[in-house]
Amino acid sequence: MKYPVIPVAQTLILSCINLEIIDVVISPGSRNVPLAIGFSSNQNFNCYSIVDERSAGFFALGLSQKSKKPTILICTSGSALLNYYPAISEAYYSEIPLIILSADRPEYKINIGDGQTINQPFVFKENILFSDSLKQDCIHGTSEIIKSNSQSIIKGKTEYSNLKKLQDFIQMENEKIIEKAFNLSLNNMQPVHLNVPMEEPLYDFENSPSIKVNVQKKINKIKKLENINDYFNEIYKAKKILILIGVAGENLLSKKSIEKINSFPSMVVLKEHTSNVFNDFFISNIDRLIGPIELQENANDIFEELSPEIIITVGGMIISKKIKSYLRNYKAKKHVHIGTNIPKDTFYSGLSHLKISADEFFENIHLKNIDSNYFNVWQSLNNSKLELHNRFLRISNFSDLKVFEILSQNIPKNYDIQVANSTPVRYFQLFDLKNKNKMFANRGTSGIDGSTSTAIGNSVKNELPVVLVTGDLSFLYDMSALWNKNIPINFRIIIINNSGGAIFRILPGFRETDLFSEFIETKHNLSGRLLAKMFGFRYTKVSSKFGLNLVLTTFFRNSKRPKILEIKTSGIKSAKILKDYFRYLSKP
Incomplete structure (x- = not known):
């Protein structure tokens, strides 16, 4: 040394x-x-x-x-x-x-x-x-x-x-x-x-140290909260409580906490795949539920019925822009953030912060007989949107939406998912993950830069293999990430290449012009093939539902090199199909 x-x-x-x-x-x-x-x-x-x-x-x-x-x-x-x-x-x-x-x-x-x-x-x-x-x-x-x-x-x-x-x-x-x-x-x-x-x-x-260093580890002690019962009393009185779970690592909620939450008919849990919490009674597809309601004639009546008295947030950043907009327009009386992470007044409702773990809070709630149908109202709407979701996908053509349906059903159980920002992280939220994979994303600043590098870093420390699902711009933006001798051979990259930033086609205010194509969508004809060759990845390209399903039967098998799968889609068709999807789900 x-x-x-x-x-x-x-x-x-x-x-x-x-x-x-x-x-x-x-x-x-x-x-x-x-x-x-x-x-x-x-x-x-x-x-x-x-x-x-x-x-x-x-x-x-x-x-x-x-x-x-x-x-x-x-x-x-x-x-x-x-x-x-x-x-x-x-x-x-x-x-x-x-x-x-x-x-x-x-x-x-x-x-x-x-x-x-x-x-x-x-x-x-x-x-x-x-x-x-x-x-x-x-x-x-x-x-x-x-x-x-x-x-x-x-x-x-x-x-x-x-x-x-x-x-x-x-x-x-x-x-x-x-x-x-x-x-x-x-x-x-x-x-x-x-x-x-x-x-x-x-x-x-x-060859040996010449100085003695006295730098030591110091652990912060969390003070015991004396007023926690005040929060419990408010919860026992409320008939409409919305629990919103943001980005989290693993083991955010214990089995006991989940059982306590599910015992309250007044509590509804909305989560995202990046919450890494799994329970069949929690609603995982926020935009699939809120997005179509926005298009319905009786949207105001539905949103009034769904609006909470109390919002409880745990975890970090929330992906869904729709839930943020909804809860800002239909404000709760109280917003409580539970956890040691930094609280954020996302919904303009004012904020109380309980600096304790989510388990310390939920495990200590006492079971109460509460007259409320709040959970049933949310679940009924969620079930109806799920039925329409399944119907639409049975008849829809190949597009970004169809790609994410297939991926959500075919990524193996033993893989963690790292997902890039822009459309990939949003599309995934419309589907249930068949194998309940853990999912990670850079949602702090939500940039497309660094997604590949982050995924490789995660995979190096991960006991499970990692698959990165990314868009073409995000992949090309971070191409130097592949210049890394530490990449595990079981690392996988899936690129959805729609030849540009197709997300801008589905945002409000979109207008098709030459300037939009060049400076906003940034259309291109590039692929990952030569990069894969340069950095020693096995490379496959598909452009159809049949081809994708066929390749996925072998893509995750063991190999001597990491792999890249590039899926070619149409940004124009994908944007149209996604808009049609939300209109279809807005049926009463």
Whole structure:
């Protein structure tokens, strides 16, 4: 093992060992050599080399998305750091822990014409939980430090005793900052950034640690709530309670919690596939229910009957724009968010926050005899829309809608699904997953960038194989994700290629023009075939229902290489069929 002689670099490595942070994603450079070599030569860490920092950021996000632990990101100085920004903002809003360590030149070399320098400290501003710049060591590169006429590190005499005393102070301050940042990420499931200024020489190492580090793990204690019974009493009185479950990992609700919820006729649960909660009495297809009602003449009467007195939210971000719009127009009297994640007043109803686990809340509700038909009203409507849904699909032609029907029935039980943003994540919500697969998506900022990189990161930490279902633009946008030697051979990619951003054809206000095609939909004739060949994937292309069903019989079988399946559809036809679908389901 090699330990950098630069104290701040060695301190960061030893701090990660103390806090059992083991996953490290490194992008190449020179200024970050002390960190890159120090981490990668140490057997305590799993280190991954990713050249493209934007892809590296999302790959790290995928690792942490699955592990629920911080991943270290290491880059060199300059614009390299800025390429992390999309992944950092996604991690911030999705509440995924990352620790960014950006190597930097000394402060006195910034803005004086030195190469590869920008103002790195605090560059992520409001899109990160915590940022700080560590103090530069005074006992390393001392002769270079004192050459500068603007440095403020060493003042006065440079005898060893004076430098030793100053270095002890610098070490103490750096350990305080590191301990604070690392524990904030661990306890709050959020990204943090530490800038690491280092003077040359950068390539000096030693075989054992030369400093002792006292950075320790500190666990936040959640206070016991004294007023929880007040919330229970409100629930016992209410006859219309809507529980809405957003993005969640695994095991959000116990069997006991689900049984308690199902025992209340006044409670209805709406969830999405990214909630990763499974129960036959929970409604999983929100847009399939709300979307058609919006088109009905008696929509107002139906929505009034469905409107809740109390909204309870658990989990993170919610995909459905329709449910957000509905609950903003038909406001509940009270909105309670339950969980340790950040609460959001999504429905403009005001917000109360119970900072306890969902199980701690629901498992302690007492069974009560409540006169309510709220659950039955929702279920009756849901069943009627399901019947119309099945009828329409029996007669519909091949399109994006038909593709997702087939995929929802044929992705094997032992696969986790990573789904890209735009239409893929929305289409999936219209169907029940036959095998109740766990599903993950980047819903913090909902961008199409980084979906492939995230999926690969998730697959590396996942005991189960992962399939990414993505659109053509999202896949092409993140093509450098395939430049990664860590891709498991059981990793699968399914591309629905409708030659552009077909989602814009189904949004309100769409008008067909040449400018729309070029600048909004961004029509193209590209495919994934040559990329698959370049990066060593097996590749198959289909363009029909028969072809898709045939390929899926073997696509998920074991192989010596990862695979890409490209499904060619028509964006124009798919948009028309989806609109026809919602009109069909709006029948009384």
